[in-house]
Amino acid sequence: NLDEFFMVRVAGLKRRIDSGIAVTAASGLSPRQQLRAISEVTHRRQDEHAHYVIEHILPELAKQRIVLLSWDKLTESEKARLSDYYKKQVFPVLTPLAVDPAHPFPYISGKSINLAVIVENPNSGKSHFARVKIPDNLNRLVPVDDLTDEEGREERYGFITMEKLIAAHLESLFPGMIIKEARSFRVTRNEDIDVEEDDAENLLNAMEKELLRRRFGPPIRLEISNEASPFLSQLLANQLRVSPEEVYRLPSPLDMTVLFELQALDRPDLKYRPFIPTTNRQIAEVETSHAQDIFASIREHDILLHHPYDSFSTSVQAFLAQAAADPKVLAIKQTLYRTSSNSPIIDALVDAAHAGKQVLALVEIKARFDEDANIAWARKLERAGVHVVYGIVGLKTHCKLSLVVRQEAEGLRRYCHVGTGNYNPKTARLYTDLGLLTCDPVVGQDLTRLFNQLSGYAPKSSFHRLLVAPRTVRTGIIQRIRREEAAALAGKEAWIKIKVNSVVDEQTIDALYRASQAGVKIDIVERGICSLKPGIEGLSENIRVRSILGRFLEHSRIYAFANSCGPQIGDGPASGPEVWIGSADLMHRNLDRRVETLVRITAPDQVEALIQYIDLQMADSTVSWWMDGDGTYTLHSRDKEGRPLVDSQAYLIHTHTRKPRGAN
DSSP states (O other), X not given: OHHHIIXXXXXXXXXXXXXXXXXXXXXXXXHHHHHHHHHHHHHHHHHHHHHHIIIIXXXXXXXXXXXXXXXXXXXHHHHHHHHHXXXXXXXXXXXEEEEBTTBOOOOOOTTOEEEEXXXXXXXXXXXXXXXXXXXXXXXXXXXXXXXEXXXXXXXXXXXXXXXXXXXXXXXXXSTTSEEEEEEEEXXXXXXXXXXXXXXXXXXXXXXXXXXXXXXXXXXXXXXEETTXXXXXXXXXXXXXXXXXXXXXXXXXXXXXXXXXXXXXXXXXXXSOOOOOOBOOTTTOSSOOSSOOOHHHHHHHSOEEEEETTBOSTTTHHHHHHHHHHOTTEEEEEEEESSOOTTOHHHHHHHHHHHTTXXXXXXXXXXXXXXXXXXHHHHHHHHHTTOEEEOOOTTOEEOOEXXXXXXXXXXXXXXXXXXXXXXXXXXXXXXXXEEXXXXXXXXXXXXXXXXXXXXXXXXXXXXXXXXXXETTXXXXXXXXXXXXXXXXXXXXXXXXXXXXXXXXXXXXXXHHHHHHHHTTOEXXXXXXXXXXXXXXXXXXXXXXXXXXXXXXXXXXXXXXXXXXXXXXXXXXXXXXXXXXXXXXXXXXXXXXXXXXXXXXEEOXXXXXXXXXXXXXXXXXXXXXXXXXXXXXXXXXXXXXXXXOBXXXXXXXXXXXXXXXXXXXX
């Protein structure tokens, strides 16, 4: 996330400065002042992060016999074994690049790990600079040993980073030269994309050209080993044209994502217990290997899905696969923001097109850092005969929608899926998300109108059970906040429960403050940025903000209100709580610059389940981070007696676990 922040947000600030645009932000800071503040905070945070890894995480790993080693700490036999590995597997793929009048300073690809090397010619005494890129198609953690005890159990899991292994063998790359210094470094580049959609005759071609240009964006951050000499650090800064504030001296290893490679270790004692998502009970009462008729299940009742506890493959994925194979299905319309490689969702759409169905895919080719993949999907879908469109000019299509039109005895029936997360089977196992499967004619009509708006010209479309950004999500939420405010002032029960990724939108925050001052109890579960300040007397004393950080990334969005607007708005019950789920966070980009949807949940049991879900995560008995009025978070993991609190995700895993057929 920090890399992307620099590649997009910091890059955008630098572009404004270079363009002479000095518009003051909502914070009151100019672009140059923002850059300075970002640099100060980021230097401090990266130092804290790196030292925490070195002082806490690596020692804890060492207690579990998992160690990162330096070359000089290895035994002679270990060095011999690693030298043999280097000679056979590493040396052949390395390319040293010298810098001299005949060899200009090489292009440094963004986020790659490199060695900056100073070598000296023993004959002339002159020093020269060279760069060696660490191959990104080889693991950065190289196993050092395979020490086992008498029973065959590992005694130590030792690793050396690839950059340290290569640094120890630089003589093979520069024979006859004296190695004076070798330090790792990493560059972050401007990778923001700026396509003038109004002027582009073909958005796909324009995006492809911009993606090619993005690879060569100017450097905006240099991370270098804190062991590098001032001479080497300055040399790189000069060549890359980065300012002193853009140089980050950090302890090795740079880019701590290298530690993800430790997940491959066979150490079940250090991992979460395996978890297998189960089929939603409204799709199948018992787990079975036989395909279920999902259309029949949806006709019986709306189905509320909660991933990853409910299996994505036996619900959403199976829904689209069944639609592709069903001869009664006439049309499928689908939004795609991000999906997986070898996507079964793409395969289902291709199969449907090959079967002669009318298939529309709205592929968002501007999805940040998934542009290349989405362009490839768009090309594949077009070749299969799918109608591919790219949404509305000036807006990203972020909503998660699927519409299936099926011929049945009574006529055409529309089956719909509205979700909070992407149609991605991989992230569906790692992110918590919600989805609604329904054949409610009102939702079917809403989705039909929205897809027509996205693929054609229908700017005046109106919706009944959907709120759609950028037109009605903010106004719809604020309307409901004000309704709770009025209820509280009238002495009625009034509360608001929100679960989102981020809370930034000033208009919504102001409305929440006013509701709090009127006595409305407001609970917010958020994972990312929160500009609202809770618990401040006279402003927000009735607002609580908490965050859940656990095994899964909390990604679902829920908006719940104590009092219903009635059936004329949202087509739901006329009284009682009102709950919406969907793709929109409380951010400017979601509310103003994206197509987002919220769908109203109308089944009373599902409304109650979602309210209970937020209550579980907000409970004092649940492990969570509590936000204070000054923006700091405090972890609450034990009660006053020191007993561990409830892990809400583990609790939901337990409640969703089902016994196989025939089990007692």
